[in-house]
Amino acid sequence: MRYFIGNWKMFGVPKSINILNKINSFHSTDKNRNKYRVIITPPYTLIESYAKYFKNKKISIGSQNCYQKEQFSSNTAAVSPYMLRSVGAQYTLVGHSDNRGEGDTDSMLKDKVKHALKNNLKVVFCIGENKSEKKNKKTLSILKKQLIKVLEKNFNKNNIIVAYEPIWSIGTGKIPTVSELKKTTIHIKKVLESIFKKNSPAVLYGGSVDGSNVEMFKEIREIDGFLIGGASKSSKKFIDIIKNYYR
Ligand code: PEP
Numbered sequence: 001m002r003y004f005i006g007n008w009k010m011f012g013v014p015k016s017i018n019i020l021n022k023i024n025s026f027h028s029t030d031k032n033r034n035k036y037r038v039i040i041t042p043p044y045t046l047i048e049s050y051a052k053y054f055k056n057k058k059i060s061i062g063s064q065n066c067y068q069k070e071q072f073s074s075n076t077a078a079v080s081p082y083m084l085r086s087v088g089a090q091y092t093l094v095g096h097s098d099n100r101g102e103g104d105t106d107s108m109l110k111d112k113v114k115h116a117l118k119n120n121l122k123v124v125f126c127i128g129e130n131k132s133e134k135k136n137k138k139t140l141s142i143l144k145k146q147l148i149k150v151l152e153k154n155f156n157k158n159n160i161i162v163a164y165e166p167i168w169s170i171g172t173g174k175i176p177t178v179s180e181l182k183k184t185t186i187h188i189k190k191v192l193e194s195i196f197k198k199n200s201p202a203v204l205y206g207g208s209v210d211g212s213n214v215e216m217f218k219e220i221r222e223i224d225g226f227l228i229g230g231a232s233k234s235s236k237k238f239i240d241i242i243k244n245y246y247r
Contacts, residue, residue, distance in 0.1 A: 002036040003161060003204055003225030004242055005124060006232025007064060007093065012042045017050060020059055022235035027058040032246045036225065039091050039124075040232065044079055051088025062091030062124070065099055068111035070118065081112075081119035092116050093227075095126045095150070097167045106149035113150060113160070122159045124227065125150065126206070127188075131168040139166075139184060144191050157196045162203045163227040164188055169207025171230060178219055181205060185222040211240030218245055 006023075008016075020040055027038050041062040042050055051061040067078035084092060094112045095104065104112075109125075116123050127146040129139045143164070151160070164184060169175055176184065189200035205217060206227030217223055231237040 001202070001224070002245075003202060004036055004038050004238070004245075005062070005091075005163070005204065005206075005225065005227045006038070006040045006238055007096070007206075007227060007229050008040065008042045008232060009064065009098070009229060010043060011233050012046055014046065014049060016042075016046070017053060019233065019235045019238075020050065020054065023238055024054065024057050024059045026235075026239045026242070030242070032242075033058070035246070036242065038242075041091070041093055047084065047089050048087035051090075055088065060090045061088060062093065063089045063121075064093050064096065066092045066094070066112055066116055066121070068108045068115065070115040081116040081121050085119045085121055089121060091122045091124055093124045093126060093163075095146075097126065097128055097130075097165060097170060106146070109150045110152075113155060117155055117159055122161065124161045124163050124204075126163045126165050126227070128165040128167050128170075128207075134166065134168060140187050143184070143188055147188070147191050148195060151192070151195050153196055155196075157192075157198065157201045160201045161224075162188060162192065162201060163206050164203060165206035165227060171208065173208050175208050175213055175216075178216060181217070182220045182222065185220060189222060209241060211237060211244050214241045214245045215247070 039060045041064045063084045066081045071082040095109045129142045133142050192200035202224035204225045205223050209226045209228050210231045
């Protein structure tokens with residue numbers, strides 16, 4: 001199974017559902033439709049209405065983040081996994097570099113993953129090195145650290161997806177080379193196998209994926225799909241990614 005996950009970030013109002021309707025229609029009739037899943041993470045404001053609308057359709061709805069407590073608390077503006085699940089979210093991103101940059105620590109991320117799983121949300125756990133870490137050849141050690149500090153053997157790996165998103169690639173149009181990315185993905189899967197003592201969960205790539213560069217990634221069979229930011233805000237761009245991947 002492959003995954004195409006669209007992260008809308010701070011984008012979208014109720015009528016933006018038109019974008020998802022087009023993606024859903026494409027997915028429903030695509031000859032490759034059983035080979036992949038489409039998940040979209042709109043902002044919190046749209047989760048309930050979109051999840052209701054797409055309940056028995058192809059697209060699944062997720063959240064871009066969740067708070068590191070399970071149910072209710074006194075933290076202003078926080079939204080817990082329990083609250084997200086109660087309005088129909090099926091997935092949540094955890095550890096996106098935007099949120100790590102705003103102060104999410106490994107121990108907060110561990111609590112997010114734990115509470116999300118407990119509340120039946122599937123977790124898309126994001127990791128990635130920054131530009132200077134890459135320059136100093138620290139990529140593999142940074143990724144290993146990000147994984148082992150948060151994921152635990154007793155977490156249900158069937159409900160976890162890992163998204164490798166090099167920070168220097170997000171929104172920049174810069175992407176790793178095929179050989180770099182293959183090596184990094186294999187490394188991530190090895191670390192995950194050692195954490196879970198079984199097969200690795202799915203590992204996605206994210207960072208400036210679009211319809212013209214996605215073909216390059218299909219050579220890397222270790223990559224189980226993509227986390228797509230900018231291009232997920234346009235139905236045409238998002239559909240082009242899927243079409244070109246299977247061409
Ligand atoms: C992201 O923010 O998760 C992302 C991958 O963005 P983009 O595709 O725009 O680089």
